[in-house]
Amino acid sequence: MLSAGCLVSQSISVASAQVARSSLRPVSLDCAAQVQVVATSEDFQASLDSARPGDVITLQAGAVFRGDFYLPARSDGGSGWITVRSSAIGESLPPDGVRVTPDNAAGMPRLESPNTEPVLSTITTRVIRQSESR
Numbered sequence: 001m002l003s004a005g006c007l008v009s010q011s012i013s014v015a016s017a018q019v020a021r022s023s024l025r026p027v028s029l030d031c032a033a034q035v036q037v038v039a040t041s042e043d044f045q046a047s048l049d050s051a052r053p054g055d056v057i058t059l060q061a062g063a064v065f066r067g068d069f070y071l072p073a074r075s076d077g078g079s080g081w082i083t084v085r086s087s088a089i090g091e092s093l094p095p096d097g098v099r100v101t102p103d104n105a106a107g108m109p110r111l112e113s114p115n116t117e118p119v120l121s122t123i124t125t126r127v128i129r130q131s132e133s134r
Helices: 041-050 102-107 123-132
Strands: 008-014 024-028 034-038 056-059 064-066 069-071 082-086 110-112 120-122
Antiparallel strands (some): 008 024, 008 082
16 A cells, blocks of 8 residues: 555546446545555455545556455545546546547456446445345
């Protein structure tokens, strides 16, 4: 984990399992924020589990992250963002305000579900779905 310092970056903010297309926006980071660089599916879930508001999780561009990932319940009752972004921000992705196209796919990580469940959900959603299937 690296200290982010006080930086501003373009990122995709994930506050719930339903990520709006408009969530691509500049994010100002707290000086205490941590940057976690993730290369595997297991590391991604571990990073989601340990992330605190203001943290940035950077996924390796072009990598495939396969699993049923969940955003754990917040224990602090806060409302800050945890940011998940590509390692290619500023390199192979277009600048702010420009839509991505299929030509930009190599600059993005890919999240895949191994089943019919959502690839990313909140822990509350996961518990409800599991109880409904019993």
